[in-house]
Amino acid sequence: MMFRAGMAVLVLVAVAVAGCAMQQGSAGTTRTEQKSETFVLVHGAWGGAWDWRNVERGLRADGHDVYRAQLTGQGDRVHLATPDINLTTHITDVVNLIEFENLHDVVLMGHSYGGMVITGVAEKVPGRIKCLVYVDALLPNDGESANSILAATRNSPPRTPTNGFILPTWTVSPSPPHDVPMPAKTFSETLALKNAAARKIPAVYLLLVDPGKTAPEDTFYPCYQRALDRGWETWTYESDHNAQRSHVADLVKMLEKAPGAAKAAK
Numbered sequence: 243m244m245f246r247a248g249m250a251v252l253v254l255v256a257v258a259v260a261g262c263a264m265q266q267g268s269a270g271t272t273r274t275e276q277k278s279e280t281f282v283l284v285h286g287a288w289g290g291a292w293d294w295r296n297v298e299r300g301l302r303a304d305g306h307d308v309y310r311a312q313l314t315g316q317g318d319r320v321h322l323a324t325p326d327i328n329l330t331t332h333i334t335d336v337v338n339l340i341e342f343e344n345l346h347d348v349v350l351m352g353h354s355y356g357g358m359v360i361t362g363v364a365e366k367v368p369g370r371i372k373c374l375v376y377v378d379a380l381l382p383n384d385g386e387s388a389n390s391i392l393a394a395t396r397n398s399p400p401r402t403p404t405n406g407f408i409l410p411t412w413t414v415s416p417s418p419p420h421d422v423p424m425p426a427k428t429f430s431e432t433l434a435l436k437n438a439a440a441r442k443i444p445a446v447y448l449l450l451v452d453p454g455k456t457a458p459e460d461t462f463y464p465c466y467q468r469a470l471d472r473g474w475e476t477w478t479y480e481s482d483h484n485a486q487r488s489h490v491a492d493l494v495k496m497l498e499k500a501p502g503a504a505k506a507a508k
Contacts, residue, residue, distance in 0.1 A: 279349050279372075279501055280307045284336055284363075286354030286379075287388075287428070288410050290317020292419040294353075297486050300494035309343065311336045313359070320422045325406025328427035329388075333362035340370050349501055351375040353486065355424075357465070358388050361433060361440075368439040373504040375497060378450040378483055381465035384435040388428070395464045400429060444504035445474045448496060450481040475500075475507035 281301055283294045291310035298308040313332045315323035336359055340348060348371050352360035357379025364371055380391050389400040401408050403426035410421050435441075447469030451460050457478050460466075469476050477496065479485070485493045 277501075278305045278307065279498070280309075280345055280347060281349045281351065281497065282309045282311055282336065282340065282345065284311045284350070284352040284356035284359050285313065285316070286352075286356050287408075287424045288316070288421040289354075290320075290419060290422070292317050293484075294486050296490045297494055297497070300490055301497065304494070304498065306498070309339060309345070311339050315425055316422060317419070323407075323423065323425065325425055325427065327425040329358055329362065329429075329431040329433065332359045332428060333366065336360070336363045337366050340367055346370055347372040349373055349375060349497070351377060351497060351500075352379050353377045354379055354483065355388055355428070357381055358428075358433065361435065364440040364443055365433070365435055365437045368437060368443055371443050373501050374443055374445040375500045375504075376445065376447045376465070376469065377485070377493075378448065378460075378462050379465065380462070381447065381468050382433050382435070383468075385432050387430055387432045389430050390432070391465070392429075395461055444501075444508040445469070445472075446500040446504045446507075447474055447476045449476070449478045450483055450485050451478055452482055453480055473507065475503040 283291075283297065285291055285293055291312040294310050298310055301308045312319055313335050315327045315331075339345075340363070350360050350363060350371050350373070352358075352375070354377075357376045360374055360376070361382055364374060380388055382391060393400060406426055407423035408426050408429060409423050412421075414420050414422075447466055449457060449460060449462060449466040451457050457463055457466070466476060466478075479489070479492070479496070481489045
């Protein structure tokens, strides 16, 4: 914002008295001041917390508190990878992060497989969570696993594990950071969803639709439809599956909008 020299002091005083009603957003556009939130970001399968570094930077630049959860056996914890790691392990990773950091009113986001994780976390600590945000993510019902959801949505059987791991089907960089094998039990373990308090948490579902495709053609469309059926706030956005890499600024804006939108829809 530019000021003429003779007016700078008066304008700055007025802004201070008004409580800085306007400030600069992460994408370089002016936005109305919003409440600072506490975000916990949960990455997807084969990935890591490293993949959400730029989203964290954008949210922090706008004054939010941000924690990137690192799931055991993934990312920089790949040295801990074993075939015994399951969905419960990853749910416990995030529950412990929330409890040991003593976080409350958390905006809990899960991307892709991370939707399974945040659903399980909500089951364990619903009182700590302000809202849930599913970004192109699996949205399970009681008794489902990642495998069972994917088999239904893709009309194909789960991938065959190799030595207890599900391997990436794409080319992986030889140098970190890079994707890593996923323990197969994380996809085969089912979730028991019995906590009524967890069902009351406001939520938003963001469907990322690949350019050139319609929403119903998207892999995660059935999960998006579930969110619609539950009366959640639902959004679609044209992007590849990894908007945290390709559309950082817009994703930051949507995450910032999510708490208010989820509450209003509820």
